[in-house]
Amino acid sequence: MSARLQPEPATPAPVIACTISRDVQHFELLIEDMEAALGERWGDLGFADALAFLEQPEADSLRFVAIALDSEDEADLGLVIDVIRAAKAKGIKVILITEDVTPASLHQLLREGGDEFVPYPLPEGELARAIERMTAPPPPEIPAQMRNTLKATGDRSGVVIPVYAMAGGTGATTLAVNLAWELAILDQEVAPRVCLIDLGLQTGSVATYLDLPRREAVLELLSDTEAMDSDTFMQALLSFNQKLHVLTAPLDLVPLDLIGPPDVERLIETARTNFDYVVIDMPPAMADWGETVLNAAHLCFATLELDMRSAQNTLRFKRTLQSEGLPLQKFRFVLNRAPGFADLTAGGVSGGWRIRSASRSRCSCPMAGAR
Incomplete structure (x- = not known):
């Protein structure tokens, strides 16, 4: 009489993630998304x-x-910081899910090691995207021609030129990029x-204009400017044709209040001491560090068009x-895409809107000119 073979019980799949909170029931949407x-x-x-x-082997x-x-x-x-440090010590990624947490705490x-930040209530699909980013293979190495080879000197006193947009689509980023290239x-x-510094932390597109990759190093730099020196700043830059040196916007969308006035002051001062010109592409929203x-700034440019929204915003x-x-x-206003047949002298625009006009441009300057 032969013994009947019993199927072995299935081995449970290992736990690959864990939520850590005071009370996970307070975060019901997190449970659903996990x-x-x-x-x-x-x-x-x-x-x-x-x-x-x-500290246990099961956490491996x-x-x-x-x-x-x-x-x-x-x-x-x-206590939260201790948990983050313990996770990072074992090479475990950290997602921060925060509700009503102050910018300083975030x-x-x-800075202590959070890899991703997602606000709560969770936007639809955002947790899955954060997980995908963290588990994706590491990005390819930066091509040699894009690596910054310029060394920190600390002996300059550069001119700071921020560029603002009085309305969307008026060519502020185009002006900032081309101005920086012409100076270079x-x-x-x-x-x-x-x-060239892109302070559009959420929608900055300088990297897209110059076909440069965005890097994790930028967020690491902005998250801890107190530890920043000239060398770490230079390492976060990318080079365009080995002539223009660019600090792109972060790889991921981050809140504008990730940085405060002291952070921006340190960033600009570090750039000034290592460069002759510092061109800044400003975000469309005014943050508390705008002042x-x-x-x-030594000189500011603001782009606008001949329409009602530009006039009102200006x-x-x-x-x-x-x-x-x-x-x-300090401001000079640049009228973009101005028709050539109209009476649009600098004096006419300045008098009508009571601003100081710098110039006018009949069309957006093509980026091919910078290449």
Whole structure:
């Protein structure tokens, strides 16, 4: 009589992720998105339990942890930081899920090792995209021609030129990129050192204009400017034709308040001491560090078109600067795509809108000219 073979029980799939929070039931959308992305291959821990678990061999299978916190957790931020450090020590990625957390606390958590940030309530599909980014293979190496070979000197006192847009599509980024390039090739014998900084943290497109990749190094730099020196700043730059040196916008969308006035001041000052010209492509929204840029600027350009939205925004912009006591006299307004047959002299535009006009452009300058 032969024995009947019994099927071996299926080996459970290893847990590859874990949520860590004070009470995961407070983050119901996170539970739903974790189940949708990972099925049963994830677990849940409190902050204290997470510290003990991360020291065990069972934690070796984890690919990432999702740390969820709200304003109540800010009172014990040290414990959260300890969890992040323990995860990073084992090579585990960290996603920060935050609700009503102050920018200062978020900045500190990102600096301690947060790899991704997703606000709560979770935007649809955003957690899955964050997981995909973290588990994707590392990006290819930067091509040799794009690597910055310029060394830090710290002996310059560069001219700072921010460029603003009075309305979308008026050519501010085009002007910033082409202005920086023209300055870089101003003197072929003694080429000026020119840096182009994209402060459009969310929608900046300087990298797209110049066909440069965005890098994680930019977010790392902006997340901890206190530790930044001239060498680390130069390492975060990319080179365009070995003449123009560019700090692109971050790889991922980040909040404008990721950086504050002290961060921007350090960034601009570091750029000034290493370059002759620092051109800054400004975001469309005014952040709390906008005044820092204005005070550091030697000359500002603002692009506009001959339409009602540009006129209204320009007057609102002017009134805001005057009411805050900010230096309106630094601004030169550039009228883009101006028709050649109309009476659009600089004096006419300046008198009608009561602004100081610098020039007019009949069309957007093609980027091919910079190549």
